[in-house]
Amino acid sequence: MKIELKHLSKTYPHGKAALKNIDLTLASPSLIGLVGPNGAGKSTLMKLLTANLLPTSGEILKDGSPLIKQEKELKSGLGYLPQEFGLFEDLTTTQFLDYMAAIKCPDKKTAKDEIDRVIALTHLQDKQKAKIRTLSGGQKQRVGIAQSLLGDPELLIFDEPTVGLDPAERFAFRNLFAETAKNRLVILSTHIIEDVQPACDHLVVLNGGEILYTGTPESLMAEKHAATLENAYMALVNGRASA
Numbered sequence: 001m002k003i004e005l006k007h008l009s010k011t012y013p014h015g016k017a018a019l020k021n022i023d024l025t026l027a028s029p030s031l032i033g034l035v036g037p038n039g040a041g042k043s044t045l046m047k048l049l050t051a052n053l054l055p056t057s058g059e060i061l062k063d064g065s066p067l068i069k070q071e072k073e074l075k076s077g078l079g080y081l082p083q084e085f086g087l088f089e090d091l092t093t094t095q096f097l098d099y100m101a102a103i104k105c106p107d108k109k110t111a112k113d114e115i116d117r118v119i120a121l122t123h124l125q126d127k128q129k130a131k132i133r134t135l136s137g138g139q140k141q142r143v144g145i146a147q148s149l150l151g152d153p154e155l156l157i158f159d160e161p162t163v164g165l166d167p168a169e170r171f172a173f174r175n176l177f178a179e180t181a182k183n184r185l186v187i188l189s190t191h192i193i194e195d196v197q198p199a200c201d202h203l204v205v206l207n208g209g210e211i212l213y214t215g216t217p218e219s220l221m222a223e224k225h226a227a228t229l230e231n232a233y234m235a236l237v238n239g240r241a242s243a
Contacts, residue, residue, distance in 0.1 A: 001027065001028045001062070001063060001154055001155060001184070001185050002025065002026070002027040002028075002061075002062075002063055002064075003025070003026045003027070003049065003060065003061070003062055003067075003155075003185070004024075004025050004026075004060070004061040004064075005022050005023060005024040005025075005026075005058070005059075005060055006023060006058055006059050006060075006061065007021055007022075007023060007057065007058035007059075008021070008022040008023075008024075008048065008055050008057075008058035008059070008060065009021055009022070009055060009056050009057045009058055010041075010044050010048060010053065010055050010056050010209075011056045017209055018041045018044040018209050019041045019044055019045060019048075019055075019209045019210075020208075020209045020210050021058070021210075022045070022058070022210075022211060023211075024204065024211065024214065026185060026187065027185065028154070028155075028183075028184050028185035029181055029182055029183050029184055029185065030181060030185055030186070030201055030202055031177055031178055031180075031181035031186045031188065031199055031200045031201055031202070032185070032186070032187050032188065032200060032201075032202045032203070032204060033188050033190065033195075033196030033199075033200035033202070033203045033204070033217075034046075034187055034188065034189040034190075034204050034206065035189070035190060035191065035193060035196060035203065035204070035205055035206070035233065036191070036205055036206035036207050036212075036237070037191060037207060037237060038191065039208075040206040040207050040208065040209070041206050041208075041209040041210075042159070042189045042206055043082075043083055043159055043189070044209075045189075045206070046080075046082070046157050046159050046187070046189055047082075048060060049067075049157060049187070050074075050075075050078060050080050050157060051067060051068065051071045051074055051075070054068070062074060074155070077151075077153050077154045077155060078153050078155050078156075078157070079148035079149055079150070079151070079153035079155070079156040079157070080148055080156075080157045081144050081145055081147075081148040081157070081158045081159060081161050082159050083159040083160045083163075083189075085144050087132045087140060087143060087144070088132065089131070089132050089133035090131060090132075090133065091131065091132055092128065092129050092130060092131055092132070093119070093124055093127050093128050093129070093130060093132060093135070093143055093146075094115060094119070094128045094129065096132060096143065096147070097115045097118065097119070097143070097146060097147060097150065098111065098115060100147045100150055101114055101115055101150050101151075104150045104151035104153075105150065105151055114150050114151060114152075115150070117149075118146040118147070118149045118150055119146060121146070121149060121176060122142040122143070122145050122146040122149075122176075123142065123169075123172070124139070124142055124143065124146060127139055136164075137164040138164045138165045138166060138169060140164070141161070141162075141163060141164045141165055142165075142169075144161075145158070145161055145173065149180075153184070154184050154185070155184065155185050155187075156177075156180060156181075156184065156185070156186045156187070157186075157187045157189075158177070158186070158187070158188050158189065159189045160189060160190055160191070161173065161177075161188065161190075162174075162190065162192060162195055170192075170195060174195060174198055174199040175199070177199055178198075178199040181199075181201075188200065193229055193230045193233050194229075194230065196217065196229070197217045197229040200217065201216065202214070202215070202216060203215060203216065203217050203220060205220075205233065205236055205237070207237050212236050212237065213236055217229050217232075220232045220233070220236065224236060
């Protein structure tokens with residue numbers, strides 16, 4: 001899969017320019033870290049990639065064709081975790097995943113197998129029968145990650161997926177995202193820089209709706225003469241020549 005963003009801009013009705021003339025190519029297999037401070041345009045970009053928003057100008061191509069003409073095909077092969085997502089609080093974890101699997105999986109046997117698979121991947125075995133309203137914030141986040149993995153989608157988009165997770169959980173999910181990206185396109189948005197360096201093979205830094213950098217984390221560190229990715233990132237965002 002290849003997704004191309006050409007001269008992409010998004011301005012909201014109140015006049016705020018969330019994205020400004022973005023040119024970017026994303027191709028599988030790859031785990032791409034999309035980073036930037038709050039308000040950088042990360043969530044807007046992800047909503048455009050999932051066809052939940054339309055650009056003000058420019059276009060998005062999926063495998064050479066306009067994304068807007070492939071919306072049904074896109075969503076059938078998409079796993080998406082938005083920054084804010086709703087859960088049916090009175091359902092159990094398994095009931096909620098069963099509801100989501102009915103949308104993504106072709107038959108009941110496939111759905112059951114998929115539910116078992118994603119529950120194991122997200123370490124929710126002991127919470128299968130628990131009502132979602134009784135779960136902690138981190139456990140609810142894991143349910144959100146689990147639903148995005150249903151159906152083995154070819155494109156996975158995670159917006160701040162590790163919010164609410166403890167350090168051990170974040171480490172486990174970094175490994176899961178890296179493993180998943182071996183044969184598909186995974187886009188991971190975060191403001192937690194340590195979540196991208198060990199896992200992502202490509203980095204996109206956004207600030208003020210513009211791309212400041214695309215390339216490997218290691219190249220950014222070398223460019224900024226920084227010992228850590230966080231120092232290199234801060235130097236880039238703050239406009240410093242070196243960390």
